[in-house]
Amino acid sequence: MATNAYHDNGTDDTAGKTRQLLELIKCTAITSECNSALLIGPRGSGKTTILKSILQELDQIKEVKNNLLQVHLNGLVQRDDRTALKEIARQINLENTLGDHVFGSFSETLTFLLEALKSGGKSSVSILFVIEEFDLFAQHKNQTLLYNLFDISQSAQTPICVLGLTCRLDVIELLEKRVKSRFSHRQIHLCMTLSFKDYIEVFCLTLNLPTSFPDKKFAKAWNYHVKVLSTDALVQAVLQKLYNLNKSIRHLHMLLILPVCETSEARPYLTAADIANSYKNLGLDSKASMLHGLSVLEMCLIIAMNHLSQIYDRDPFNFEMVYSEYQKFVQKKSSVQNFEKAVIVKAFEHLQSLEFVLPLEGLASSRAQKEYTQMYLLIDPAQITDAVQKYAGLPTEIQHWARSSLC
Amino acid sequence: MDTEFDVLGFAELHSNLPYRNRQIDTLVALFGEPTQKTVSSIFIYGHTATGKTVLVTALLATLQVPHVVINCVECYTSSLLFEAILDNLSDHKPSAANGYSSVWHCDNLNDFLRLFRSLLEEKAKQGETVYVVLDKAERLQERDALLFAALLRLQELTGCNVCVILISELVWEKFSGAHGYEPLQMHFPDYSRGQLLDILCLECPSGHSKEFYRNYVSLLLSMFHLACRDLNELQYLAQLHFAEYCRPVTSGEANVDDIRKLWKNIEPHLKVALSTLYLRESSSCQVEETAHHLVKPGGATSLNISQTRANIEQPFYSKFLLIGAYLASYNPAKSDRRFFSRGRVGKRKKAIKTKTNAQLLGPKPFPLDRLLAIFYAIVDDKVAPTANIFTQVTSLVSLRLLSRTGADDQLDNVKYRCLVSFDDICSIGRSVRFDIIRYLYDYI
Numbered sequence: 001m002a003t004n005a006y007h008d009n010g011t012d013d014t015a016g017k018t019r020q021l022l023e024l025i026k027c028t029a030i031t032s033e034c035n036s037a038l039l040i041g042p043r044g045s046g047k048t049t050i051l052k053s054i055l056q057e058l059d060q061i062k063e064v065k066n067n068l069l070q071v072h073l074n075g076l077v078q079r080d081d082r083t084a085l086k087e088i089a090r091q092i093n094l095e096n097t098l099g100d101h102v103f104g105s106f107s108e109t110l111t112f113l114l115e116a117l118k119s120g121g122k123s124s125v126s127i128l129f130v131i132e133e134f135d136l137f138a139q140h141k142n143q144t145l146l147y148n149l150f151d152i153s154q155s156a157q158t159p160i161c162v163l164g165l166t167c168r169l170d171v172i173e174l175l176e177k178r179v180k181s182r183f184s185h186r187q188i189h190l191c192m193t194l195s196f197k198d199y200i201e202v203f204c205l206t207l208n209l210p211t212s213f214p215d216k217k218f219a220k221a222w223n224y225h226v227k228v229l230s231t232d233a234l235v236q237a238v239l240q241k242l243y244n245l246n247k248s249i250r251h252l253h254m255l256l257i258l259p260v261c262e263t264s265e266a267r268p269y270l271t272a273a274d275i276a277n278s279y280k281n282l283g284l285d286s287k288a289s290m291l292h293g294l295s296v297l298e299m300c301l302i303i304a305m306n307h308l309s310q311i312y313d314r315d316p317f318n319f320e321m322v323y324s325e326y327q328k329f330v331q332k333k334s335s336v337q338n339f340e341k342a343v344i345v346k347a348f349e350h351l352q353s354l355e356f357v358l359p360l361e362g363l364a365s366s367r368a369q370k371e372y373t374q375m376y377l378l379i380d381p382a383q384i385t386d387a388v389q390k391y392a393g394l395p396t397e398i399q400h401w402a403r404s405s406l407c
Numbered sequence: 408m409d410t411e412f413d414v415l416g417f418a419e420l421h422s423n424l425p426y427r428n429r430q431i432d433t434l435v436a437l438f439g440e441p442t443q444k445t446v447s448s449i450f451i452y453g454h455t456a457t458g459k460t461v462l463v464t465a466l467l468a469t470l471q472v473p474h475v476v477i478n479c480v481e482c483y484t485s486s487l488l489f490e491a492i493l494d495n496l497s498d499h500k501p502s503a504a505n506g507y508s509s510v511w512h513c514d515n516l517n518d519f520l521r522l523f524r525s526l527l528e529e530k531a532k533q534g535e536t537v538y539v540v541l542d543k544a545e546r547l548q549e550r551d552a553l554l555f556a557a558l559l560r561l562q563e564l565t566g567c568n569v570c571v572i573l574i575s576e577l578v579w580e581k582f583s584g585a586h587g588y589e590p591l592q593m594h595f596p597d598y599s600r601g602q603l604l605d606i607l608c609l610e611c612p613s614g615h616s617k618e619f620y621r622n623y624v625s626l627l628l629s630m631f632h633l634a635c636r637d638l639n640e641l642q643y644l645a646q647l648h649f650a651e652y653c654r655p656v657t658s659g660e661a662n663v664d665d666i667r668k669l670w671k672n673i674e675p676h677l678k679v680a681l682s683t684l685y686l687r688e689s690s691s692c693q694v695e696e697t698a699h700h701l702v703k704p705g706g707a708t709s710l711n712i713s714q715t716r717a718n719i720e721q722p723f724y725s726k727f728l729l730i731g732a733y734l735a736s737y738n739p740a741k742s743d744r745r746f747f748s749r750g751r752v753g754k755r756k757k758a759i760k761t762k763t764n765a766q767l768l769g770p771k772p773f774p775l776d777r778l779l780a781i782f783y784a785i786v787d788d789k790v791a792p793t794a795n796i797f798t799q800v801t802s803l804v805s806l807r808l809l810s811r812t813g814a815d816d817q818l819d820n821v822k823y824r825c826l827v828s829f830d831d832i833c834s835i836g837r838s839v840r841f842d843i844i845r846y847l848y849d850y851i
Contacts, residue, residue, distance in 0.1 A: 077516050077564060250589075257446055284592075289596065295632075296633040318768070320768075321767045339634060339684075343681075343682065343683075355577055369769065371769075
C-alpha cells in the first residue's frame with residue numbers, strides 16, 4: 001500500500017517511533033504493565049495509519065492477540081462521558097452486565113466494569129484504549145473519562161494502555177492539573193518529513209496497479225505509463241506546486257481522484273494534461289465563480305460597497321450609505337436603469353444570504369432596523385476587479401465606474 | 408463506462424436538465440460502478456436555481472442506487488436527522504397507520520453509527536454504495552459543527568461504502584468546522600442569458616406555438632435580466648403575465664406575429680412587475696385582476712403601487728408626533744434651540760458638516776421629554792398634555808413607527824427612536840402642510 005511506503009521512505013525517526021509504540025503496547029499485553037502515551041501530529045501525518053499497521057502486526061503475535069482487548073473511542077462520535085462509558089461497555093462485551101446495575105459515579109461504574117472483566121476467568125487480560133480526537137475529550141465536563149483512565153493506569157489495578165491521538169500541539173495544556181499529573185507525559189510527535197523525491201515516489205506508488213489485478217498485460221502497460229508520467233516536466237511542475245502548498249497525501253489524492261475516475265475504455269491512460277487540468281480545478285477561486293452569477297444590479301451594489309470601503313478606509317457601512325452611493329452613480333449616468341428602493345433592498349439581502357456582506361455583531365439584533373445595521377464587505381478589491389473583467393454582458397458605464405476611483 | 412445503467416433513462420435526464428452535461432458526466436464518473444468505493448464526500452455549490460438538488464436527486468433516481476435525501480432545514484435537530492436517514496434506509500414511511508413514528512429512536516451520533524452500520528449490512532445488496540445527500544448543508548454546519556465534521560467522514564467512521572453529498576449556496580471557505588477533511592468540490596455555474604431563454608422555453612404551455620412563447624420570454628428577459636437571474640422568479644413572472652400577453656391575440660386585436668402591438672400591451676404590466684420584483688406585495692390572483700383595469704399606460708402605474716403600500720391614516724396629532732419624533736431622531740439636541748425657540752436666537756457660526764449625512768447613519772434615540780417639547784413647538788394650537796397624547800405615542804410604538812429602546816420594565820427615562828423613512832415623513836408633512844426640510848439639520 002502506498003501509505004506504508006510513505007512511512008518507510010520517511011526519515012528513520014518515524015520507523016523508530018513506530019517501533020517504540022509497538023513495544024509499548026506489547027508490554028501491556030504480555031507483561032501486564034500500565035502505560036499511557038500521546039501521539040501528536042498535524043492532519044494527514046499518518047497517526048491513524050501507523051496505529052492500524054501496528055495493530056495488524058500485533059495481531060500476528062499469538063500471545064498479544066489472546067491477551068489484549070481493544071477499545072476504540074473517537075472524540076467526534078462520543079460527545080460526552082456517559083456515551084463513552086456505554087461504548088466501552090459494549091466494546092468489551094459487557095453491556096448486559098452494565099444494563100442491570102445502576103451506578104452513581106463514573107469511576108464506580110468503570111471499576112465495576114474492569115472487575116467484571118477480571119472475574120471472567122482470564123485474570124491477566126489487558127485493555128488497550130485508543131482515543132482519537134483526544135483534545136475533544138479534554139473539553140468534556142470535569143474531564144472525568146480521562147481522569148479515570150489515567151488514574152487506573154497509574155494505580156495498576158488492571159493493566160491498561162491509554163493511547164491518545166490528536167492534532168493539537170498544546171493538548172497537554174488542555175488537561176486539568178490532576179489529569180496531567182496522572183499522565184505519563186510520554187509524547188510521540190509525528191511530523192511530515194517527506195522530501196520531494198519521496199513525494200514523487202508516493203505519487204507513483206499510489207497510481208500503480210497491484211499485482212493482484214486480473215488483467216496482467218494492462219497492469220503492466222499502466223504502470224509503465226505512470227512511470228513515464230512521473231518524469232514528465234509538466235507533471236513534475238504541478239506536483240512541485242502542490243508539494244509546496246500541502247505535503248499531506250490526502251491532498252495528493254484530491255488531485256488524482258477525478259482524472260483516475262474519468263479513465264474509460266476510450267481513454268485508458270492518464271495524460272499530463274489531465275493532471276494539469278485537475279490542478280487548475282483545485283485552485284479555482286470559488287468566490288469569483290459565485291460573483292460571476294450575480295445579476296447586474298447586485299454587481300452594482302458590490303462596486304458601490306467597494307468604493308465606500310476605499311473612501312472610508314474599510315470602516316463598516318450600512319445599506320443606506322450603499323444606496324445613496326448607487327443613486328449618485330445613477331443620477332450621473334442617465335442611461336443606467338434605476339430600480340425601486342424595495343427591489344434594491346431585496347438585492348442587498350440576497351448578497352447577505354450569500355455571505356458576501358456580513359453584519360458587524362454576528363446576527364443582526366431585532367432592535368436595529370435592517371437598513372441601518374453596520375456591515376462588512378467580505379470580498380477583496382482584487383477579486384472584484386477580476387470579476388468585473390470576467391463578467392459577461394456588464395454595461396460599459398458600470399465597468400468605467402468600477403475602475404474610476406481606483407486611482 | 409457505465410453500460411450497466413439504463414441508457415434511455417440517461418437520455419431523458421440530459422434532456423430534462425439542459426446545459427448540465429459536464430456535471431452529470433463528472434458525477435457519473437465519480438460514482439463509478441455500484442460496488443466500487445466512491446470518494447468520501449462531495450461538496451456541490453452554486454447560486455439559487457442552478458439545478459443542484461434537482462440534478463443530484465434525478466441522477467440518483469435514474470441510476471437506481473440506494474440513496475437518502477435530507478433537507479437540513481426540515482431536520483432541524485440531530486435526532487430528526489438521524490431518524491430520517493434510518494427510516495429512509497429501512498424503507499419505512501411514517502404514516503397514519505404507524506402513528507407517524509420512526510423505526511428507531513436515536514438522538515446521539517454513537518447510536519446512529521451503530522444502527523447505520525447494522526442496517527447497511529442487512530440491506531447489503533452486495534456492498535453497493537449508499538449516498539446520503541444533505542441539502543442546505545450550511546444550516547447543519549451552523550447548528551452543530553462537530554456533527555457536520557463527523558458526517559463528512561462517515562465512510563471512515565462506519566467503515567461502510569457510503570458517500571455524503573453536500574449541497575449549498577455558500578462557498579466552502581464559509582464552512583469552518585471541517586476538522587481537516589476536505590470534500591471534493593464541484594461548482595454549478597450560473598446560466599447565461601441564452602441558456603435561461605432555452606430553459607424557460609421548455610415550459611411552453613400547450614395550445615401556443617413555440618415561436619410565440621419564445622418571443623414572449625425573450626421580451627421578458629430583456630426587461631428583467633438586469634435585476635434578476637433567479638430561474639424560480641423568472642418562471643413565476645413568465646407564468647403570471649402570459650395570460651395578459653395572449654389577450655390581444657385571443658380578443659382578435661392583434662396577430663400572432665404582430666410583436667410591436669403585443670409589446671405595447673404588456674409593457675406597463677412588466678414595468679409594474681419590475682418595480683415590485685421579489686416583493687410579492689400582491690398575490691398572483693390580485694395581479695391578474697388589476698391587469699384588466701390597467702388599460703391606460705403611464706398614469707395608472709403609480710396608483711397600483713400606492714394601493715398596495717397603503718399608508719395607514721393617522722389622527723392629526725399623531726402625524727405631528729411622528730414628525731416631531733423624526734426631527735428628534737435626526738437632529739442633534741443642540742440644534743433644537745435654533746429651530747424651535749420662539750424668538751430668533753442670534754445666528755451662530757455654521758457648524759462643521761459631519762463627514763456622513765445623519766440620514767445615512769440611522770435614527771438616534773431621544774427621550775420622551777424632548778419629543779414632547781418639539782411637539783408643542785411645532786403644533787400651532789394649544790394642546791394640553793393629556794393622557795390622549797401619551798396613548799398616541801404608545802400606539803405609534805405598536806404600529807412600529809416608533810421603537811422603544813431599553814428594557815420593557817424601565818418606567819422612567821424612556822427613550823424612543825423613529826423608524827419612518829424620509830420619503831414617508833415628507834408625504835406626511837405634506838398632508839398637514841408642514842415643511843419638514845426647513846427643520847432638518849442636514850439641509851441648512
